[in-house]
Amino acid sequence: MKVLIVDDAPTVRSLVKTTLEAMGITVLGASNGKEALDMAKREGFTLIISDINMPVMNGLEFLKAFRSFNRRTPFLVLTTESDPEKKEAAKRLGATGWIVKPFRPQDLSNVVRRFAR
Amino acid sequence: MKWQEKLPRPLKEHENLYLIRFNLGPEVFNRGIRIEWYIEDLKSLGELILEVQKERLPADDEVAEDCCYIAEALLISEEPEGTIKELLEFILDDGVHIETISARGSSQEPSEEKAEPTEGIPEQILNDYLVETAEHLNSIENSLVRLEQQAGEPSLLNELFRQFHTMKGNTGLLLSFGPNAALEVLKRIAHCSETMLARARDEHGQLSEEEIDSLFEALDALRECFRCFKEGKALDDRFEGLIARLSASPAEGERVDSKTSDVSDEELRAFKEIFLQYGSILDELANKQELSADEQEFFERALGTLRKSAENLKQKRITELLQTVKAPSDLKGIMTHISNELGKRTSKSHESQRKSTKTDAIQLESSIRVTQEQMDRLMNLVGELTAFREWLKWFVQHGDETWAKQKQLREQIQRYSRLVAEVQRTAMEMRMVPVYMLFQRFPKVVRDISKALGKKVQFEIIGENTRIDKLMLDRLGEPLIHLIRNSLDHGIEFPQERMAQGKPEAGRLLLRAFYSAEGVVIEVEDDGRGIDPDMVRLKAVEKGLRSEEEVMKLSDEEVISLIMLPGFSTKEEATELSGRGVGMDAVSSSVEAMGGKVKISSRQGEGTLVKLILPLTLAVRKVLIIRSGELLFSLPVEQLREVVNRPTFQWVADRPFMVHRNEAIPVVPLSSIFGLGNSDVVEAKKVILLKEREEGILVDEVVGLTETVTKPMPRALKTVEGLAGVSILGKGDIAYQLSL
Numbered sequence: 001m002k003v004l005i006v007d008d009a010p011t012v013r014s015l016v017k018t019t020l021e022a023m024g025i026t027v028l029g030a031s032n033g034k035e036a037l038d039m040a041k042r043e044g045f046t047l048i049i050s051d052i053n054m055p056v057m058n059g060l061e062f063l064k065a066f067r068s069f070n071r072r073t074p075f076l077v078l079t080t081e082s083d084p085e086k087k088e089a090a091k092r093l094g095a096t097g098w099i100v101k102p103f104r105p106q107d108l109s110n111v112v113r114r115f116a117r
Numbered sequence: 118m119k120w121q122e123k124l125p126r127p128l129k130e131h132e133n134l135y136l137i138r139f140n141l142g143p144e145v146f147n148r149g150i151r152i153e154w155y156i157e158d159l160k161s162l163g164e165l166i167l168e169v170q171k172e173r174l175p176a177d178d179e180v181a182e183d184c185c186y187i188a189e190a191l192l193i194s195e196e197p198e199g200t201i202k203e204l205l206e207f208i209l210d211d212g213v214h215i216e217t218i219s220a221r222g223s224s225q226e227p228s229e230e231k232a233e234p235t236e237g238i239p240e241q242i243l244n245d246y247l248v249e250t251a252e253h254l255n256s257i258e259n260s261l262v263r264l265e266q267q268a269g270e271p272s273l274l275n276e277l278f279r280q281f282h283t284m285k286g287n288t289g290l291l292l293s294f295g296p297n298a299a300l301e302v303l304k305r306i307a308h309c310s311e312t313m314l315a316r317a318r319d320e321h322g323q324l325s326e327e328e329i330d331s332l333f334e335a336l337d338a339l340r341e342c343f344r345c346f347k348e349g350k351a352l353d354d355r356f357e358g359l360i361a362r363l364s365a366s367p368a369e370g371e372r373v374d375s376k377t378s379d380v381s382d383e384e385l386r387a388f389k390e391i392f393l394q395y396g397s398i399l400d401e402l403a404n405k406q407e408l409s410a411d412e413q414e415f416f417e418r419a420l421g422t423l424r425k426s427a428e429n430l431k432q433k434r435i436t437e438l439l440q441t442v443k444a445p446s447d448l449k450g451i452m453t454h455i456s457n458e459l460g461k462r463t464s465k466s467h468e469s470q471r472k473s474t475k476t477d478a479i480q481l482e483s484s485i486r487v488t489q490e491q492m493d494r495l496m497n498l499v500g501e502l503t504a505f506r507e508w509l510k511w512f513v514q515h516g517d518e519t520w521a522k523q524k525q526l527r528e529q530i531q532r533y534s535r536l537v538a539e540v541q542r543t544a545m546e547m548r549m550v551p552v553y554m555l556f557q558r559f560p561k562v563v564r565d566i567s568k569a570l571g572k573k574v575q576f577e578i579i580g581e582n583t584r585i586d587k588l589m590l591d592r593l594g595e596p597l598i599h600l601i602r603n604s605l606d607h608g609i610e611f612p613q614e615r616m617a618q619g620k621p622e623a624g625r626l627l628l629r630a631f632y633s634a635e636g637v638v639i640e641v642e643d644d645g646r647g648i649d650p651d652m653v654r655l656k657a658v659e660k661g662l663r664s665e666e667e668v669m670k671l672s673d674e675e676v677i678s679l680i681m682l683p684g685f686s687t688k689e690e691a692t693e694l695s696g697r698g699v700g701m702d703a704v705s706s707s708v709e710a711m712g713g714k715v716k717i718s719s720r721q722g723e724g725t726l727v728k729l730i731l732p733l734t735l736a737v738r739k740v741l742i743i744r745s746g747e748l749l750f751s752l753p754v755e756q757l758r759e760v761v762n763r764p765t766f767q768w769v770a771d772r773p774f775m776v777h778r779n780e781a782i783p784v785v786p787l788s789s790i791f792g793l794g795n796s797d798v799v800e801a802k803k804v805i806l807l808k809e810r811e812e813g814i815l816v817d818e819v820v821g822l823t824e825t826v827t828k829p830m831p832r833a834l835k836t837v838e839g840l841a842g843v844s845i846l847g848k849g850d851i852a853y854q855l856s857l
Contacts, residue, residue, distance in 0.1 A: 010532070011529075011532060011533075011536070014529070071146070071147045071149065073149050074149040074150070075148075075149055091148065094147055094148045094149070096148050096149040096207060097206070097207035098207070115154070117154065
């Protein structure tokens with residue numbers, strides 16, 4: 001099982017990494033959409049978790065590009081609660097769901113357990 | 118599915134029954150969603166009876182256009198509806214429907230009906246309401262707790278009364294946009310509480326223990342109503358009992374009730390608040406040529422509310438004025454009349470007004486408007502922080518003591534501290550607002566006053582983007598209005614008088630804000646008749662503020678500052694406009710309370726300049742970061758004239774000079790200004806030229822431009838001249854702010 005976490009904040013990446021690795025999941029990180037897209041083209045992931053606001057290529061652009069060649073891999077976006085519009089936009093572009101920031105490790109592991117089987 | 122037929126067994130006491138319909142289209146599958154997972158998840162919540170139309174299941178690896186997944190499921194579960202909805206969150210709006218057939222589980226939520234609570238309410242008004250009501254609920258709680266300790270404190274009773282009253286008023290305002298059950302109840306509870314308080318205040322001057330308890334109960338009920346409103350939930354009649362108890366009055370209740378309907382100061386103030394809230398919006402409409410349908414509707418509703426509240430308050434004059442309004446353009450003259458009218462009324466009871474201005478200031482403090490961008494940034498940071506804290510916790514719980522982990526932990530903790538610092542800085546910046554937020558209302562004030570006086574005035578604002586601490590700005594409104602009134606009333610002469618003196622017919626009034634080495638400066642300047650120092654001398658002696666000997670010793674300039682002494686200007690002398698009993702002493706004391714000072718300079722016949730110098734603390738400034746030796750310094754850009762990159766030096770009589778644009782400019786190393794030892798002049802790479810200093814300053818490096826919040830100097834360094842404060846830079850470095 002392999003999860004890709006895309007976020008420009010290293011803290012979020014290390015949180016996700018630490019939590020999921022404790023569940024026995026392999027975690028790879030990318031700090032923007034472009035990097036992530038290159039990785040996703042090269043190898044397959046069980047689940048992708050991506051932030052929206054990132055430099056170079058944001059999460060929605062990444063999602064759109066990703067869905068153009070892969071429609072079955074679950075893709076979760078990280079979003080702030082205040083932003084229902086972003087959720088809608090993400091859904092339209094093909095996001096499976098979202099994780100609301102700030103989140104606790106157990107929220108994360110619950111969601112991942114559901115979408116990375 | 119006919120669920121009655123499918124139900125395998127009767128429900129147990131704590132069980133709920135839900136009917137869930139799936140009607141999913143390809144767009145859902147294209148999002149990587151697998152319905153099998155959802156079914157599995159639902160099964161884990163209880164007993165699931167599923168009916169699937171198998172022939173319409175999508176083929177395994179592709180999703181055909183017309184291939185949908187249709188299924189119905191009956192779920193018997195102890196979980197409340199919220200949990201089910203949470204589980205289905207990502208597909209809830211996309212063809213999944215939940216129906217609660219029977220909800221009686223212990224953790225059940227009240228049966229709710231999703232009403233659209235906010236429809237038709239302008240977003241701004243709704244947001245204000247949500248923020249303010251949350252604040253009011255908290256301040257009511259504070260007052261109640263304090264009241265419990267000192268039951269008979271009249272100011273507390275009044276404060277509470279006002280809080281309930283404002284909440285009622287605000288809620289009424291919102292209800293004018295359309296009915297809402299939760300708000301209706303909220304308003305009624307606020308009303309009953311208010312009535313009870315008024316009764317207690319007027320009859321015994323204090324509350325009984327039971328009454329305080331009921332008020333606490335009322336507070337809880339208000340909170341519940343507010344929550345229901347926010348979440349768009351319907352409210353049952355669970356508070357009817359409370360309302361009845363709150364309104365249950367002693368036998369003579371009726372009579373007392375009519376007594377309180379007499380207009381009290383609080384009610385007038387509340388009306389004034391409503392008026393001000395509407396006023397600014399109506400004002401905008403009044404200036405428009407044509408209204409959109411929405412605006413027209415808003416206009417009529419606002420007018421209706423104002424008329425109604427004016428009638429309720431028996432404000433005959435205002436009611437009459439409002440009756441004459443038919444279109445927004447009619448409002449122009451009338452708004453001013455009404456505010457004058459209100460001013461008259463409220464100033465009747467000076468004493469109570471004084472008291473209330475104090476609480477006003479406190480209320481203003483508790484609400485600050487921020488831009489979406491700033492808020493988002495802070496939210497992001499807070500999100501990261503929270504995530505990080507959880508990470509640390511996890512790490513501490515699971516980590517062993519290996520060296521690698523310790524090192525990792527240390528690194529992470531450092532990162533954490535940086536984040537905290539950034540959050541702090543963002544929060545500080547949020548407090549800084551451009552002065553135009555206050556200044557924008559002045560052009561109208563000036564126009565109205567000068568019109569009323571029959572004077573011609575050209576009003577100019579400079580530096581309206583200067584940023585200043587919101588707390589300060591809130592407290593500057595009154596002093597500035599006072600200064601403006603003074604200039605218009607006492608300073609600027611009538612047109613004939615000005616022409617006779619060879620001055621332009623229109624007087625000039627200038628409001629200017631800028632940063633200086635001393636802090637943020639706000640100036641009010643006019644070209645009027647100025648202040649006659651001899652008149653000031655005379656009056657100061659007359660009032661017994663200074664002896665004749667003392668005033669003669671003072672220079673003209675010093676004498677003028679005497680007008681800021683308490684008791685110098687008095688009510689009798691003040692005119693209708695500049696009056697209200699607040700003189701220059703009030704201006705200077707409120708500025709001093711903020712840690713600032715007032716300077717007045719005036720030339721007879723030429724004009725007056727009042728300077729409010731406000732402290733630098735918290736002021737965001739653009740600074741140039743420079744390095745000298747090991748130390749970083751910041752220099753506010755407005756002091757900067759030029760940076761010379763590759764200076765050439767000449768020595769004249771042991772002193773270094775820089776040759777620049779055919780001039781020899783004396784230079785001095787920054788380090789030697791602060792006695793940090795002489796660095797080698799020739800080694801220095803840059804020279805900084807300042808606006809107000811002849812010498813060029815030698816520095817080792819210009820690091821860059823940045824915006825920073827200036828903090829006061831640490832006490833130990835306060836006596837060092839030439840330093841105005843400390844700037845904290847992005848990486849956590851400290852730069853000393855120069856004031857040379």
